[in-house]
Amino acid sequence: MVLATRLAILGSLLQRTNRVNIGAMKKNRVIFDGGDFLIRDFIRDDAESLALSGNDREVWLCLRDRFPSPYTRRDALDWIDLVNNSNPKINFAIDVEGRVAGGIGLMLQTDVARVSAEIGYWLGKEYWGKGIMTKAVSGMSEWAFCNLPITRLYALVFDFNKSSARVLEKCGYQLEGRLRKAAIKDGKVVDELLYAKIRDELSTEAKLQS
Ligand SMILES: CC(C)(COP(=O)(O)OP(=O)(O)OC[C@H]1O[C@@H](n2cnc3c(N)ncnc32)[C@H](O)[C@@H]1OP(=O)(O)O)[C@@H](O)C(=O)NCCC(=O)NCCS
Numbered sequence: 001m002v003l004a005t006r007l008a009i010l011g012s013l014l015q016r017t018n019r020v021n022i023g024a025m026k027k028n029r030v031i032f033d034g035g036d037f038l039i040r041d042f043i044r045d046d047a048e049s050l051a052l053s054g055n056d057r058e059v060w061l062c063l064r065d066r067f068p069s070p071y072t073r074r075d076a077l078d079w080i081d082l083v084n085n086s087n088p089k090i091n092f093a094i095d096v097e098g099r100v101a102g103g104i105g106l107m108l109q110t111d112v113a114r115v116s117a118e119i120g121y122w123l124g125k126e127y128w129g130k131g132i133m134t135k136a137v138s139g140m141s142e143w144a145f146c147n148l149p150i151t152r153l154y155a156l157v158f159d160f161n162k163s164s165a166r167v168l169e170k171c172g173y174q175l176e177g178r179l180r181k182a183a184i185k186d187g188k189v190v191d192e193l194l195y196a197k198i199r200d201e202l203s204t205e206a207k208l209q210s
Helices: 003-018 044-054 073-084 132-147 162-170 201-209
Strands: 030-033 038-040 091-096 099-108 116-123 152-158 174-185 188-198
Touching (some): 030 132, 099 132, 116 132, 132 152, 132 162, 152 174
Parallel strands (some): 116 152
Antiparallel strands (some): 030 038, 038 091, 091 099, 174 188
């Protein structure tokens, strides 16, 4: 199919998805079932397990400074209220056996970058190394491209965070560049790696034709 036709199809999908009121969708959705975990909406009863998983300096060291450290029950409740009052709801709990093991979410960009969203994620340390986040980022990316009017997902990773970079690579994100000395974390200036995944035009066409 010629490029112009592909772009026309993508344009019509973006117009359609722009009209969807995602906030009006079902409450407490499960948006992805990973088998041994779920990606679902947060509820207020999650506060305790969220604070327990999040209250870890090793987790904080890999994230932006706005992630609380220490992470209290009050911080957890504030976060749950914030995400549940946002529209669209695009931040979710990673649930293992009914407890919050971590979080995954999107930051929609604005103005001319409104077709882009940043993906962010974390897990409590006891859940690391079990393949959870590879499945979660993959499921969340698919959900985002199917439900939001975006063409691009990207992630910024501190260059020392090998496991996060590996997760993104396994999920089909491409390394686009190294942002030299772009951030300061725990008093040290660090490079950030920019990874991105673009909406697959072929699968978009297939969905539109089915
Ligand atoms: C990064 C994080 C999300 C990874 O989650 P996870 O569920 O443990 O990841 P997975 O088990 O799915 O995959 C991890 C991969 O990294 C690899 N890995 C782990 N440590 C590594 C290292 N030091 N060097 C290279 N690869 C490494 C693992 O071997 C695995 O790859 P493989 O399947 O090819 O063997 C988790 O460690 C975390 O929450 N860290 C703190 C917060 C954070 O870093 N968030 C991301 C900010 S960009």
